[in-house]
Amino acid sequence: MPQGQPAAVPADGLTTRQRRNRPLVVVHTGEMKGKSTAAFGLALRGWNQGWRIGVFQFVKSAKWKVGEEEALTALGRVHEQTGQGGPVEWHKMGQGWSWTRKQGTETDHAADALEGWHEIRRRLETEQHDLYVLDEFTYPMKWGWVDVDEVVQVLRDRPGHQHVVVTGRDADPRLVEAADLVVEMTKIKHPMDAGAKGQRGIEW
Amino acid sequence: MPQGQPAAVPADGLTTRQRRNRPLVVVHTGEMKGKSTAAFGLALRGWNQGWRIGVFQFVKSAKWKVGEEEALTALGRVHEQTGQGGPVEWHKMGQGWSWTRKQGTETDHAADALEGWHEIRRRLETEQHDLYVLDEFTYPMKWGWVDVDEVVQVLRDRPGHQHVVVTGRDADPRLVEAADLVVEMTKIKHPMDAGAKGQRGIEW
Numbered sequence: 001m002p003q004g005q006p007a008a009v010p011a012d013g014l015t016t017r018q019r020r021n022r023p024l025v026v027v028h029t030g031e032m033k034g035k036s037t038a039a040f041g042l043a044l045r046g047w048n049q050g051w052r053i054g055v056f057q058f059v060k061s062a063k064w065k066v067g068e069e070e071a072l073t074a075l076g077r078v079h080e081q082t083g084q085g086g087p088v089e090w091h092k093m094g095q096g097w098s099w100t101r102k103q104g105t106e107t108d109h110a111a112d113a114l115e116g117w118h119e120i121r122r123r124l125e126t127e128q129h130d131l132y133v134l135d136e137f138t139y140p141m142k143w144g145w146v147d148v149d150e151v152v153q154v155l156r157d158r159p160g161h162q163h164v165v166v167t168g169r170d171a172d173p174r175l176v177e178a179a180d181l182v183v184e185m186t187k188i189k190h191p192m193d194a195g196a197k198g199q200r201g202i203e204w
Numbered sequence: 205m206p207q208g209q210p211a212a213v214p215a216d217g218l219t220t221r222q223r224r225n226r227p228l229v230v231v232h233t234g235e236m237k238g239k240s241t242a243a244f245g246l247a248l249r250g251w252n253q254g255w256r257i258g259v260f261q262f263v264k265s266a267k268w269k270v271g272e273e274e275a276l277t278a279l280g281r282v283h284e285q286t287g288q289g290g291p292v293e294w295h296k297m298g299q300g301w302s303w304t305r306k307q308g309t310e311t312d313h314a315a316d317a318l319e320g321w322h323e324i325r326r327r328l329e330t331e332q333h334d335l336y337v338l339d340e341f342t343y344p345m346k347w348g349w350v351d352v353d354e355v356v357q358v359l360r361d362r363p364g365h366q367h368v369v370v371t372g373r374d375a376d377p378r379l380v381e382a383a384d385l386v387v388e389m390t391k392i393k394h395p396m397d398a399g400a401k402g403q404r405g406i407e408w
Binding site: 034040044046078 | 386
């Protein structure tokens with residue numbers, strides 16, 4: 001059952017209010033696909049708080065997570081039309097990124113990923129969103145496409161009150177170290193073990 | 205990265221399409237709060253498929269998860285107004301259940317939980333929803349308020365193509381056995397360890 005009581009109150013000189021409002025870096029890692037799903041669930045909650053949601057998908061396939069994209073962008077339109085909740089931006093690294101409108105090369109994923117990170121860095125520095133979901137961002141870090149030390153530095157130095165959720169397997173230890181909250185999704189039992197295929201609505 | 209290939213194709217006589225459309229029982233358990241969040245993320249995806257979403261919260265506090273409730277019911281209104289996505293019903297066991305409209309006694313949580321389960325059983329038997337989120341339903345099972353064998357039997361025998369997600373700690377082994385997919389959310393690091401308080405948008 002949910003509990004809001006910390007085990008101990010630290011002697012950091014912060015008030016309860018300040019501690020309650022601490023901006024967080026959250027990492028969802030582990031073997032299971034719940035990583036992204038839980039991140040989009042957080043975005044649901046943030047939307048209801050009126051937060052400006054920014055989702056950045058570092059995946060190539062347009063097939064995956066289209067359900068979450070449709071639902072969250074529908075919530076963004078609810079905000080535009082009624083004022084309820086917050087605005088939602090959803091960007092994905094398909095053929096380039098949506099903000100550039102350029103045709104991606106489809107040949108240099110590393111350059112696309114780096115461009116995505118640079119855009120996110122700019123937004124963090126200018127406080128463009130209240131919640132960032134950097135979906136599958138552990139992979140560009142793992143593959144050396146972006147500099148992990150720079151990512152950690154930018155996250156540590158980000159101004160204001162911006163929450164950042166990073167998802168993906170094999171989170172770098174430096175990212176885990178910099179994070180406030182790390183959740184690992186562990187497989188106990190999965191229907192694909194029994195030969196089931198991924199299915200609409202559950203897997204994408 | 206997402207992968208849709210099963211390790212082996214079972215000799216169960218099913219076609220790929222049949223296997224892809226198998227209705228699932230999913231359990232989100234473990235120590236971390238991502239359990240419910242990931243379940244509501246699944247509901248996002250299901251909504252986009254046009255599924256009839258039914259959420260049943262077996263928690264007493266109205267404070268928790270109000271963000272998800274607001275967001276998902278907003279999506280339900282989008283469906284009513286535009287036809288996009290599917291309908292959403294959200295019921296919680298506060299002062300009784302919303303379908304009864306009666307004033308709950310606030311004294312017999314066990315009876316309220318049992319009434320909730322009986323309503324869910326009726327809906328499963330008459331195929332009222334395509335995705336059921338039974339949030340924190342492991343606790344009434346753990347506390348003996350509902351009969352675990354009956355729950356498992358009803359889930360096993362449910363007709364049609366209804367997905368059921370159960371969340372909560374300490375999932376009963378019989379439920380785990382009956383489930384197709386079990387994900388455990390494991391804490392690696394949590395800000396409450398450092399004395400932070402639960403905060404709006406992240407914790408509720």
